[in-house]
Amino acid sequence: MPSEVPPYLRISDDLRRRIAEGEWRPGERLPSRAQLAVAYGVGANVLQRAQERLITEGLLEGRAGSGTYVRTPPERHRMVRSRHGERRGDSPLRAELRDRGRTGSWEANSYARTPAPEHIARRLGIGTGDPTVRTCYEFLADGRPAQLSESWEPMAVTTGTPVLLPELGPLSGRGVVERMATIGVTVDFAVEVPRPARATQEQAHLLGISTGDQVTVIERTYYDLDGRPVETADIVVPEALWEIAYEIPVERN
Template sequence: MPSEVPPYQQISDDLRRRVTEGEWGPGERLPSRAQLALAYGVGANVLQRAQERLITEGLLEGRAGSGTYVRTPTERSRMVRTRHGERRGDSPFRADLRERGRTGSWESNSYVRTPAPEHVAARLGIAPGELTVRTCYEFLVDGRPAQLAESWEPMAVTGGTPVLMPEFGPLAGRGVVERMASIGVVVDFAVEVPRPGRATADQANLLGISTGDLVTLVERTYFDPDGRAVETADIVIPDTLWEIAYEFPVERR
């Protein structure tokens, strides 16, 4: 191999070749790092960096206290994001899955009177520190982790109403659009900004994936007809499990 190629890259390229040629099959454990480091004649840190490169690529996965394994390919499902979901009398997440014969559920925790961080305040068009209701979600599909979300709603919009807490009260779990409509707030449009990212340790633990795995980060904000933001959320979707499709109407003359 060319001498200018760093040792860890030479090793990762060779490990990739060995996996591709079937020396270790899907789900099979690789030799220990100490064994591989000895075989390649390098230090443990170099071998670790080589494996981390392949973990980031999705070829290998590390299991705490167990070792490094060839990742078993998983079938990606399609997650359709559409405003049609807001008109089905249920949570858009749950309604979309039900139409595909699958079950959607979630766990959540809400925190009232949470001062808005600067980046959240900018998205909501309020002053930093203004009070919000912050809700953290773990969404499940057929009982397995599927996505995470962190939502903020200005208390200036929902304070003193029956829908102050998104997951409590008469419209618990019905989605932002229906809850806001019940207090006379019309949600006219939403803006979503998707970005690629890597799972943090906390996100990976909740989603059942590996730290550093590819995820799609979706920054979503709902607006009323005057352009006032009434809710914003950060959504984390594991790329290994879901592909995202956007469905939107086409205006006709």
């Protein structure tokens, strides 16, 4: 016979149902854990485990010294992936935010002479272990976490130039296309491959979401006129905050 469902799972499922049916609205405080434990006929530790499950799922949130509340879903915005952002000499995210009257910024740390891992080497068309510049970005929208990015550039392309480190020097923050143009490299096109994923503990911490929350990872690679990859990046976008849309130009006769 199948094993009995653990009490905390049964309770979390029932709480989820009650919230879905509108017994408690977003932003509303639930009864205390002691009250709910009595109502369900279980110990406080079982009730706590049930609520922690729903907190991990993003349905509830705990507020220190106040109690447990139904989490208010964050406002979701559309993020348009377009070449126009690069044309404006800016990051696509900051250009999109500016168009909406919002402020975009980022924090970045670069690491030169980072040996390329096998999967990055394959994307850049270089040898495993070849030196790269790895840059980790935390993008902010109105001062709040919006997305993450990990970028890799082959040092064979930028060594000895002022744009070796993306966020230092005269073109700091100007984007891959404009930086590469100053050293005679014309970026011709980019390829983006979006994939669904779950936030790791580190990603969740940086984005202010819960571990396991849905994210979209965009694998983006820039190519020059000869089809040579000059930069590749993994962009992590939280699903709860952003709907991703692609703007595709239409050729006219």
